[in-house]
Amino acid sequence: MSTIPARPADAADVGQSLLYGMLRIRMVEEAIASRYHHEEMRCPVHLSIGQEAVAVGVASALDRRDAVLSTHRAHAHYLAKGGDLRAMIAEIHGRATGCSGGMGGSMHLVDMEAGFLGSTPIVGGSIPVGAGVAFASKQRGDGRVTAVFFGDGTTEEGVFYETLNFAALHRLPLVFICEDNLYSVYSPREVRQPAGRDLVALGRSMGLAAERGDGNDVRLVRDLATRAVARARSGDGPTLLELSTYRWLEHCGPNYDNDIGYRSEAEFEVWRERCPVERETARVIAAGEATVASIDATRLRIAAEVDDAFAFALASPFPEDRDLPAAYASPLVNPR
Amino acid sequence: MSTIPARPADAADVGQSLLYGMLRIRMVEEAIASRYHHEEMRCPVHLSIGQEAVAVGVASALDRRDAVLSTHRAHAHYLAKGGDLRAMIAEIHGRATGCSGGMGGSMHLVDMEAGFLGSTPIVGGSIPVGAGVAFASKQRGDGRVTAVFFGDGTTEEGVFYETLNFAALHRLPLVFICEDNLYSVYSPREVRQPAGRDLVALGRSMGLAAERGDGNDVRLVRDLATRAVARARSGDGPTLLELSTYRWLEHCGPNYDNDIGYRSEAEFEVWRERCPVERETARVIAAGEATVASIDATRLRIAAEVDDAFAFALASPFPEDRDLPAAYASPLVNPR
Amino acid sequence: MTREITFAAAIREATDQCLQADPRVYLMGLGVPDPKGIFGTTTGLQEAYGVDRVLDMPASENAMTGVAIGSAIAGQRPILTHQRVDFALLSLDQLFNNAAKWHAMFGGQMRVPLVVRLMVGRGWGQGPQHSQSLHSLFGHVPGLKVVMPSTPHDAKGLLTAAVQDDDVVIYIEHRWLHGVVGDVPAGTYTVPIGAARVAREGSDITLVASGYQTLEALRAAEWLAEDGVSAEVVDLRSIKPIDEHAIVASVGRTRRLLAVDGGWRFAGVASEVLAIAAEQAHASLSTAPRRITLPERHTPTSWPAAQRYYPGVPEIVATVRDMLGLPPQSVPPQWRESGYGDQPSPSFRGPF
Amino acid sequence: MTREITFAAAIREATDQCLQADPRVYLMGLGVPDPKGIFGTTTGLQEAYGVDRVLDMPASENAMTGVAIGSAIAGQRPILTHQRVDFALLSLDQLFNNAAKWHAMFGGQMRVPLVVRLMVGRGWGQGPQHSQSLHSLFGHVPGLKVVMPSTPHDAKGLLTAAVQDDDVVIYIEHRWLHGVVGDVPAGTYTVPIGAARVAREGSDITLVASGYQTLEALRAAEWLAEDGVSAEVVDLRSIKPIDEHAIVASVGRTRRLLAVDGGWRFAGVASEVLAIAAEQAHASLSTAPRRITLPERHTPTSWPAAQRYYPGVPEIVATVRDMLGLPPQSVPPQWRESGYGDQPSPSFRGPF
Numbered sequence A, B: 001m002s003t004i005p006a007r008p009a010d011a012a013d014v015g016q017s018l019l020y021g022m023l024r025i026r027m028v029e030e031a032i033a034s035r036y037h038h039e040e041m042r043c044p045v046h047l048s049i050g051q052e053a054v055a056v057g058v059a060s061a062l063d064r065r066d067a068v069l070s071t072h073r074a075h076a077h078y079l080a081k082g083g084d085l086r087a088m089i090a091e092i093h094g095r096a097t098g099c100s101g102g103m104g105g106s107m108h109l110v111d112m113e114a115g116f117l118g119s120t121p122i123v124g125g126s127i128p129v130g131a132g133v134a135f136a137s138k139q140r141g142d143g144r145v146t147a148v149f150f151g152d153g154t155t156e157e158g159v160f161y162e163t164l165n166f167a168a169l170h171r172l173p174l175v176f177i178c179e180d181n182l183y184s185v186y187s188p189r190e191v192r193q194p195a196g197r198d199l200v201a202l203g204r205s206m207g208l209a210a211e212r213g214d215g216n217d218v219r220l221v222r223d224l225a226t227r228a229v230a231r232a233r234s235g236d237g238p239t240l241l242e243l244s245t246y247r248w249l250e251h252c253g254p255n256y257d258n259d260i261g262y263r264s265e266a267e268f269e270v271w272r273e274r275c276p277v278e279r280e281t282a283r284v285i286a287a288g289e290a291t292v293a294s295i296d297a298t299r300l301r302i303a304a305e306v307d308d309a310f311a312f313a314l315a316s317p318f319p320e321d322r323d324l325p326a327a328y329a330s331p332l333v334n335p336r
Numbered sequence C, D: 001m002t003r004e005i006t007f008a009a010a011i012r013e014a015t016d017q018c019l020q021a022d023p024r025v026y027l028m029g030l031g032v033p034d035p036k037g038i039f040g041t042t043t044g045l046q047e048a049y050g051v052d053r054v055l056d057m058p059a060s061e062n063a064m065t066g067v068a069i070g071s072a073i074a075g076q077r078p079i080l081t082h083q084r085v086d087f088a089l090l091s092l093d094q095l096f097n098n099a100a101k102w103h104a105m106f107g108g109q110m111r112v113p114l115v116v117r118l119m120v121g122r123g124w125g126q127g128p129q130h131s132q133s134l135h136s137l138f139g140h141v142p143g144l145k146v147v148m149p150s151t152p153h154d155a156k157g158l159l160t161a162a163v164q165d166d167d168v169v170i171y172i173e174h175r176w177l178h179g180v181v182g183d184v185p186a187g188t189y190t191v192p193i194g195a196a197r198v199a200r201e202g203s204d205i206t207l208v209a210s211g212y213q214t215l216e217a218l219r220a221a222e223w224l225a226e227d228g229v230s231a232e233v234v235d236l237r238s239i240k241p242i243d244e245h246a247i248v249a250s251v252g253r254t255r256r257l258l259a260v261d262g263g264w265r266f267a268g269v270a271s272e273v274l275a276i277a278a279e280q281a282h283a284s285l286s287t288a289p290r291r292i293t294l295p296e297r298h299t300p301t302s303w304p305a306a307q308r309y310y311p312g313v314p315e316i317v318a319t320v321r322d323m324l325g326l327p328p329q330s331v332p333p334q335w336r337e338s339g340y341g342d343q344p345s346p347s348f349r350g351p352f
């Protein structure tokens, strides 16, 4: 085998495509981080390095027509769901060719083709919207499943609970994915939630199926998500998955920040050891599904794709005002 | 003994004072209902007939300096906490002598002396305010406990969960009392919450102590509340109590409404049988703590007090505009 | 062939026809299918269209607004109701941050054809938290349209237009209008969003009003006419977009302007009306324009105080006379407001 | 003896002094004690005053506002912060239904001495949900005071006044002001809430501005002066109560009015300024007053588009010249805005 396949052709390819998906996200995020100081990407970026397994594992359980909604930290979800890389990089560069035409930046990604219906940075804001998409699926019987991603800090917003209740009440085809990376910006869990908070018990008491798992184990994530998606698809209602993981870089921006005082280098190192990409790489190689050489070849292929996306973005024009969408979708009636 | 004591003098009086408290609320509410058609009480009234035991049981566990916040259905809580009857009836009549000076009506009761810090009709709205009062107590170390009352429908508002989290995080001296009367206005549980919702498990998963009980058994309520208040007072954090009960009259207004179609006469009859006042009356009589005659004497005493309150209200003036509070507490600076 | 029905019945009819015409339309709100049927505006609709299309909901205003938005971007056309505007304050995150922006912030790829029906309470002790009229707030945010009918005809036509519109429309109903009767065509029709109507022609002054205050302005104009003053009444019907042309054209004719709004003064719709006139009709104005709005206070619950709180015919008449340099004159009781204290009519009694 | 510090440092100093002076004062908000310290405005305060008085909080804006209210009625004096105004939309139920009304709706027996610090984002791709300037909304609701300083001096004085005030004060900080340097007395002092300031005297036209737009108005006035036009700049400082007298007095002197506001147009503060002038200074106005506000669109994230989105010196100068009947003239680059695109200065770079 020369390179890892981008999409699984058969069962044997699945592990490789999981690895491919994670590697690709990792390399895209690394490229954003390394080029951010050029000041061509003039918008906040919340990178997902260290958290790739959640996005890839969940997306691997979804069909292309299924829907995803996400947050400020959306690059991984967008890419894993099949969002267009060029359009994302162009959007982060504020170009007219960006996925939101320059209205969104990193915090408002969208790819309608890929079923990525939007990511927004108001904490909790996209959760009920995802439930609404699932509600429409239920009303229309279109068989679509919706997944909403959010962080551990988001479980402090009331709208999260309101949405759990509604989803359970109507047995919506919906999967809630909580990426627990221990922090909300620079605030550790202990200043935000009481010790011993049990989100799985909470989900169950609200009437959902709920499970917790290692969010850095992409195959476990895929398995949990596959069960959740099957449950949703068959009308058995929503599932809440809590997946533990860790963000390697600063909350917003391209740098490491273990030195500024809110977390320790030692803690970081523990999680660095649990790198989801390295773990899956080792597994794939051990299983003989890929070799170091084939993975290197894949890296080269991804690097070229990333270079192309940045070149595309930098070559794209900025939007003119006439290209920008109005606040209203329908023309305002001029009654005269 | 001639009548039931208004306040417990010693242990033997407790049961009687619980009964007294409930009887008094019942008779006040009945008087409001029977006189409502006079159209002198020109404001919405949400009566508590059938739900007296929750208010009285909880209040009996609180000290006078402890704080209570409540909702649109607040008469029982206000009276049980020691709120001034004349001021309440005058407020419902829109008089200047009302507890809120004519700005509140039935839905905004207050008695600062009695520690009744306010009731408001935006569902869920007073819950975090209660937590704030408890937070101030913690900051100041004043030993005060706060109780917040709300209905089962209110557990659908996000702010309820946000407040549970904060209260558990800071181990606030707070008791949450959910009066589960099966309905939110005319909407039964099944259109609002999934079957099998377990609020006690939910409270525990959020990090609170939580218990459920028969809200029509005033002694059980008192016992549960006493434990919760002790926990709060000793710094062991908040408790969520879910107490099942039933509202006899229409959601808002003075009438019975089992005929309009949202609930059955049969259901009503089951709950009518579980009348908290009758149950406690039987218990007190069986225990020899009171007699039919002594209770009748108490009724007469209460009836006189109620008549006095209505007479006081009707004799009171309406507020002049100059008596009404401005929107601002401090005079607006006129800088010139 | 005229047919008179109530404002509430007109809303129900529009909803019924929209549900009938388009399977994507659905209706959701606290109490929508209950025996009171949102003051009669939704009665029987669940029976006719089923529980999937006409449904109750949990008391979760913010999430339910998000759900409505999500369903709208997925192709549905929700109508969400709240029995008081005041409850919608819980959902302004979803309305302002998401509903108003979803179309634009994703480059115009999605639409949010959402209608939110909000009711303004008044009288019978509604008090500080059940009587706010917050149309100005909604109007401030780009991406939201805001309508505020004053007649059964417009109630039906604007609701139908709102449901057919591809944007978010905030539809504001004054509780005292539900019982008002008027001519309503039986078939489906729309009233264009963004078009005011000259509710009464006049030549001495323009009264710009909306919603329930239009009725007060019309009553004031009637009494003024008895007295030889000719007031034109412009019923905005839509708050946003506001019909600048209609305001400027009327002021051009009458050369005087009084804005009568049912909300608070500061940065309210009346401020906007005056600003538009000042910018675009400064030269036409023969005297300083004025505003009649709620006082800078919260609604008292006590009914006599509440009655004084709401400005109506007497205040309008007094202000108009003053603007025209006429001496004060008291308004006979039959021209004052409704004359029924804190109820719009004797048959309409609390609690409501 | 003058001492120059930044706007952010002035806020920190006011907070420090208030915490020091009154044990009832406490400070709460997402990230308050974190290493970034709310853009440097809270750095070190937790170390100085302890975790009970300077604390982080869960991402629960509505409940935390209620908690602040509850603690305030129980005698504390909370300062609550949100890093973006946009997040406060989640708490408008508590702010509008409770904080603004608690005093009045219980007959004046309680007070809510609460300060809510809200930050307006701009530039570096803040985009539709992180750059709203919603002061007009807060100003609309009786019971809330709203201040919006434009200088380090006023930032400190208004924050101290807000903390000492017995009402709810919404304190709005523009992100681009945090780095601005100016004279700030070291001791405790207050700037009265409700009093505007004439930031520059002039005789040809009055520019009424607030917050960051005051800087644009001042820059425009400087350039206009080079060109022989004398513009007076009134810095509102307080949005609510608004200093009507200062507006009317200035317009009485200059006979022309241009309101420059950083928010949207419809029923915004600029509308209010025009309405006040139309009502109270109609006869003084020699020409129609105008407004410069944000366009009726959402903030683009793309930086060149965002730069065009925000009106500044060029738009002010062009409008003033037009109002004075002068021919258009282009503004040299050094007078335009800051000249640094989507940053206020080159040292101030994203992400922020």
Ligand SMILES: Cc1ncc(C[n+]2csc(CCOP(=O)(O)OP(=O)(O)O)c2C)c(N)n1
Residues within 6 Å of the ligand: A072, A073, A121, A122, A123, A124, A150, A151, A152, A153, A154, A155, A181, A183, A184, A185, A251, D030, D059, D061, D083, D087, D090
């Ligand atoms: C309503 C709201 N409150 C606060 C913020 C500021 N904020 C931005 S990202 C973030 C962290 C949220 O933490 P979490 O959900 O755990 O996501 P993570 O960043 O860790 O992926 C916060 C609080 C916001 N954007 N929206």
Ligand SMILES: Cc1ncc(C[n+]2csc(CCOP(=O)(O)OP(=O)(O)O)c2C)c(N)n1
Residues within 6 Å of the ligand: B072, B073, B121, B122, B123, B124, B150, B151, B152, B153, B154, B155, B181, B183, B184, B185, B251, C030, C059, C061, C083, C087, C090
């Ligand atoms: C935010 C909000 N939403 C809706 C309402 C309308 N409403 C008034 S009382 C009520 C019922 C609440 O039910 P519950 O909490 O069970 O209290 P109960 O009336 O049964 O005592 C509702 C929904 C409201 N007042 N506030």
Ligand SMILES: [Mg+2]
Residues within 6 Å of the ligand: A151, A152, A153, A179, A180, A181, A182, A183, A184, A185
């Ligand atoms: Mg997190």
Ligand SMILES: [Mg+2]
Residues within 6 Å of the ligand: B151, B152, B153, B179, B180, B181, B182, B183, B184, B185
């Ligand atoms: Mg209930």
